[in-house]
Amino acid sequence: MPAQVISGPQFFNAGFQMVLRPGLRKFVLMPFTINLLVFVALVSFAVQRFNYWVAELMPKLPSWLSFLDYLLWPLFVLLVLLMIFFTFTTLANLVAAPFNSFLAEKVEVVARGHDPFPSFSWTELLAILPRTMMRELRKLGYFLPRSLGLFILSFIPGVNLIAAPLWVLFNIWMMAVQYLDYPADNNKVDWLATLRWIREHRWASLSFGGVTYLALMVPGFNLIAMPAAIAGATLLWVENNPIVTQQ
Numbered sequence: 001m002p003a004q005v006i007s008g009p010q011f012f013n014a015g016f017q018m019v020l021r022p023g024l025r026k027f028v029l030m031p032f033t034i035n036l037l038v039f040v041a042l043v044s045f046a047v048q049r050f051n052y053w054v055a056e057l058m059p060k061l062p063s064w065l066s067f068l069d070y071l072l073w074p075l076f077v078l079l080v081l082l083m084i085f086f087t088f089t090t091l092a093n094l095v096a097a098p099f100n101s102f103l104a105e106k107v108e109v110v111a112r113g114h115d116p117f118p119s120f121s122w123t124e125l126l127a128i129l130p131r132t133m134m135r136e137l138r139k140l141g142y143f144l145p146r147s148l149g150l151f152i153l154s155f156i157p158g159v160n161l162i163a164a165p166l167w168v169l170f171n172i173w174m175m176a177v178q179y180l181d182y183p184a185d186n187n188k189v190d191w192l193a194t195l196r197w198i199r200e201h202r203w204a205s206l207s208f209g210g211v212t213y214l215a216l217m218v219p220g221f222n223l224i225a226m227p228a229a230i231a232g233a234t235l236l237w238v239e240n241n242p243i244v245t246q247q
Contacts, residue, residue: 007236008207012215015232018107019224027103027120028227031096035223038092043219089216090140092226093178097132098125100230104182107234117186135185143174168213175216176209179233187241201240208236 019028093100102120109115118124150170154163176198184194198205212232215225 007204008209009211011208011236012211012228012232014235015230016228018110018231018235019227024103024106024110027099027106031099031103031227032223034096034099035092035226038095039223094136097136098129100182101128101132101186103227103230104234105186107231108183108186108238111235111238132185135181138191139178139181142177146170172206172209172213174209175212175229176205179212179229180205180237182230183234183237204236208232
């Protein structure tokens, strides 16, 4: 078990190094550009709405509460961090799903040394769009009811003491599910079989999910952390699936 736990950060680091290779940069650039646009749009929207809210609120407060103007911005930054993690990762993965799928394919080609996948083309991208979007929606359908259950637990006295650590653990699990699903889907492994595979390799998956969770919490770095996570998850998949599973 200790070796498996350590393997998560190692695979993430290997994925980070992999996406910097010249042959893979163009496949990183496309999802990176989409992620950047989503990131800028979310932060811009948040800043605009917050400025509007502060401009409306502060004149209505008595002068002795003017110090709140200095306290609101740190709270805003914290809220933005949470918004970026939960909203950005969901939207970016949904919008960039077909590009992420192609990146996982090319990383697998480099790792295995042969190419069983179709060549990249815009026609092929459009062809896999329905499949990748449905897979992302399937992951979203897996995430939402469980997150809602944890949200409800957080309001139950006594039980809410374990809600926070359970929420962190669940998000770590979802990071593993989110990114290991790309190579699994590329190799035509169905959703339930993918979940079984992740459970069978839970320690390596959770350690990988943990380092990915931390990396995506860092604004700015999360833009490159996402393709690195795709590459790292693909390397983890290849390492534990020496025989190509695609038929």
